[in-house]
Amino acid sequence: MKKIIILICVALFISCSKDDLGQTEVKTIVINGDNTLTSTPKQLTVTVLPGDATNKEITWSISDPTIAVITETGLLTGLKNGTVKVTATAKDGSGTKGDKTYTVSGITGPTVFIQSIAITGANITNGQPLQLTTQILPANASNKTLNWTISSQAIATISADGLLTPRLNGTVTVTANSNDGSGKSAQIQVAISGVTTVYATTVRAESILLWQRNNGGWGKAVPDLNDYNLAQTDQQKAAALASKNNTDTTIDNGHVVTELRWLLADYKTTNNPNYLAAAEKAIDWLFLAQYANGGWPQYYPDKSGYRHQITYNDNAIANVMNLMWDIIKGKNNLELINPVYKDKATTAFNKGIDIILQTQITYKGKKTVWCAQHDEVTLQPALARSYELPSFSGSESVGIVRVLMLVEQPSAAVKQAVKDAVDWFNGAKLTGIATQKITDASQPTGQDVIVVSSPGNILWARFYDLTNNLPMFCGRDGIPKATLAEIENERRVNYSWYGNWPNSLIGSEYSNWKVKHGL
Incomplete structure (x- = not known):
């Protein structure tokens, strides 16, 4: 009976271990196998619990690298006799670790490290697999095992023993990395x-x-x-081919991120490497488009007009940051892309967090939220279209806060940024009103949007004036107004001026986030 009660408690504990994003954290890591190591390298594996943990990836570390070394993939190699502790740490930010102390024996002489690697191969002209071979010096190197990687898994794959299998015509770079801790590697194109x-x-x-x-x-x-x-018409095909060199590529309105996500979804169902190659090409574009300070412009490389600005509008940067997060975590089909993108995505994401912190607007000595777009040099709120004035954004700022809340081990600055933004949302609530779309033949559009009384209802304005923190509305004349009724009918009807965007964010999402981080 006691065992049954314990199992029930464990099950309840695990079932309640989901974070505010619905992800299940790692609670236990066990390094499998015995604790002996001879002169033959040993591939370590782990059991990660619970079984439905969202991110089961780990990092390996070792207490004494003079006794043994361990690779990123968990290959443990003894260097001299003795004891050493190996630790596996969860990558999900939970801080969970598992360790085991190994007794190294049977090492009869000093370890001989690899000094050089040379790959022998040739171009493939018949579309058939090619076995790559290597020459490793010195010949008596203690550990000659290699880790093979390839620049594009869409064009070709590489096996653990160096068999290169083509998938598409093109050019790839193959790398052979040593596993003995020497850091030696070689490449061939x-x-x-x-x-x-x-x-x-x-x-x-x-x-x-x-x-x-x-x-x-x-x-x-x-x-x-x-x-x-829809299948594209002959006219559309001709237009597409004629625009291949155009430079007005953009992250606005979900572009690039949506297309590449759909390509990966279709790659998963068809195994068509053309789709994977195109998705990876789009990811490369996103890396290239990012500013050194971490922001992304609305368009790249065409930066005419306001396209050069750091663009949060319509969740442009939030979409990109969520994609980078999925690359880092290897989820939502982003596990299908080349693993080399993980480190790049980590760098891009961290830079993105930095610029988000830097662009958070200060009002009366306190941090608040963000404008829909910021100047990429001064970082100040900036004008986009004539009716999108520098302002506090009650809409785009929601996606930005959610990105900040992704950070697994948030710094004090990230925690404060989230708190300050939520404080602003709470202070910017508009109560007792709602919007209503009506038919009105007297108006140019035949419709109108009006503000009506709605007791108990809560809304936020899309924009708030930077000078007084009050709702702001603007028509195509570029002149700010205090009420929606003051701008022209076309803008009233064809733009989202009010919404409940922050509602769930400042409720359960924020509460769960605070609990998770002990706030």
């Missing part, structure tokens, strides 16, 4: 041709491929993303 394999396709992915620009991004030629689900 292989041009591949002669691949004739025909892969399964989808209408959506083929449409997306057609409209992808040569730089890896997409413009707004397909403004409704759902139109990718």
